[in-house]
Amino acid sequence: MPLYSGRHHPARLMVLLIIIIIFSVATVSHFAASFVGPSEVDHPIDLLSEEHQAALAKHAHNASLGFSEIVYISMPGRTDRQDAMNVLAWFSGITLRLVPGVDGTVMPPKAIPDSAPKDIPPSVLGCFRAHANAWQYLLQTGMDTLLIFEDDIDWDPNIKETMERLSLQMQNSKLRQHPPSDYERKNAPYGLDWDVLYVGSYKHGGNPELKDVVQTWADPDVPGLKGVRGKGGILSALRMAGLNDSELETKRMLTPSYRTEKNTAYAISRQGAARLLFLLSYIGDLKAGDVDQDMTRLFIEGRLTGYTLTPPAFTQFKVGGSKDSDNVKVGETIHGKGNLKGQSPYIKDSARRLMVESLKLDNWNDYKKIAGPAKAN
Ligand SMILES: *[C@@H]1O[C@H](CO)[C@@H](O)[C@H](O)[C@H]1NC(C)=O
Numbered sequence: 001m002p003l004y005s006g007r008h009h010p011a012r013l014m015v016l017l018i019i020i021i022i023f024s025v026a027t028v029s030h031f032a033a034s035f036v037g038p039s040e041v042d043h044p045i046d047l048l049s050e051e052h053q054a055a056l057a058k059h060a061h062n063a064s065l066g067f068s069e070i071v072y073i074s075m076p077g078r079t080d081r082q083d084a085m086n087v088l089a090w091f092s093g094i095t096l097r098l099v100p101g102v103d104g105t106v107m108p109p110k111a112i113p114d115s116a117p118k119d120i121p122p123s124v125l126g127c128f129r130a131h132a133n134a135w136q137y138l139l140q141t142g143m144d145t146l147l148i149f150e151d152d153i154d155w156d157p158n159i160k161e162t163m164e165r166l167s168l169q170m171q172n173s174k175l176r177q178h179p180p181s182d183y184e185r186k187n188a189p190y191g192l193d194w195d196v197l198y199v200g201s202y203k204h205g206g207n208p209e210l211k212d213v214v215q216t217w218a219d220p221d222v223p224g225l226k227g228v229r230g231k232g233g234i235l236s237a238l239r240m241a242g243l244n245d246s247e248l249e250t251k252r253m254l255t256p257s258y259r260t261e262k263n264t265a266y267a268i269s270r271q272g273a274a275r276l277l278f279l280l281s282y283i284g285d286l287k288a289g290d291v292d293q294d295m296t297r298l299f300i301e302g303r304l305t306g307y308t309l310t311p312p313a314f315t316q317f318k319v320g321g322s323k324d325s326d327n328v329k330v331g332e333t334i335h336g337k338g339n340l341k342g343q344s345p346y347i348k349d350s351a352r353r354l355m356v357e358s359l360k361l362d363n364w365n366d367y368k369k370i371a372g373p374a375k376a377n
């Protein structure tokens with residue numbers, strides 16, 4: 001296989017290497033101490049050690065899940081969804097920054113990409129623009145990566161464990177075309193050899209010409225056969241990768257992105273942000289108009305690189321079917337404040353559901369349990 005396979009150095013080689021380093025440090029410093037400053041060799045970091053990789057993977061437990069930051073896109077008027085996102089983030093121990101959604105009707109015609117369909121609905125155009133603004137935001141900062149959410153998202157309560165496992169896999173990826181740089185080994189829990197990392201895609205299916213380019217691993221937090229049956233292309237993608245039904249209950253996989261759908265959750269690297277802005281805005285190659293459809297086209301054409309996690313770690317929280325989407329006709333409303341009846345396909349358990357449980361309170365009964373029965377007076 002022409003692909004890079006990140007294997008550990010055999011232990012014997014390491015021992016030999018360490019002896020050589022110690023010897024050369026001693027020798028070199030003897031001769032060089034008088035005319036060179038403190039050497040890097042004084043504090044060697046073994047970037048390939050399992051300890052280092054495990055420690056880096058633990059960054060998945062931080063407030064931005066091991067990415068530099070997390071943003072979420074929400075129409076300024078959807079304060080109901082912003083409220084929900086803030087509570088959910090608090091519940092899950094993550095920090096979110098709002099990227100305001102864009103009203104497509106106020107976009108000047110000159111700013112609309114040349115090849116966008118003439119009859120593109122303003123909401124679809126605005127959706128593209130909001131994502132493009134998030135890409136811009138990454139380039140404006142010194143950050144390496146940005147995880148982008150839409151405001152109707154849900155995830156499993158064990159999301160941090162799932163992301164930690166993904167990080168370990170990506171640090172030892174056999175899907176890479178080039179070995180990781182020292183900078184990546186040191187700083188990037190998910191590597192940086194991608195434009196886009198799809199962690200919430202609904203449609204899957206790697207490149208049919210490269211069926212064997214897949215990495216699978218055990219993750220007890222997958223939704224299992226019941227959770228993926230009859231939904232999109234996820235089940236067939238897992239089967240195509242050679243997973244049998246019992247493995248479907250325990251495994252996730254990573255493939256180079258090919259067919260993807262929905263931008264509920266994906267990360268971008270700086271190079272990815274630059275490439276997306278270049279392709280979809282600078283040269284105006286926005287053909288479908290729906291930004292997720294244009295991104296899948298770019299993967300299929302081989303002009304954008306990415307990895308897709310299957311089953312996805314993030315999903316859409318669906319309330320009132322598609323009516324709750326901000327991409328449908330203006331004036332369409334849902335009634336009944338149906339947040340408690342929402343559904344989250346593809347994930348094992350729902351952080352939104354657990355959040356609701358955790359906030360339930362029966363204060364006076366709790367007091368009574370402590371205080372005991374009231375004394376008669
Ligand atoms: C989480 O980890 C990533 C990767 O090391 C880092 O870039 C980011 O700043 C960390 N986030 C927080 C909130 O500490």
Ligand SMILES: *[C@@H]1O[C@H](CO)[C@@H](O)[C@H](O)[C@H]1NC(C)=O
Pocket residue numbers: 244245246247
């Ligand atoms: C599924 O695949 C695994 C790993 O290849 C194997 O150990 C197991 O026996 C298979 N199970 C079935 C039901 O075929």
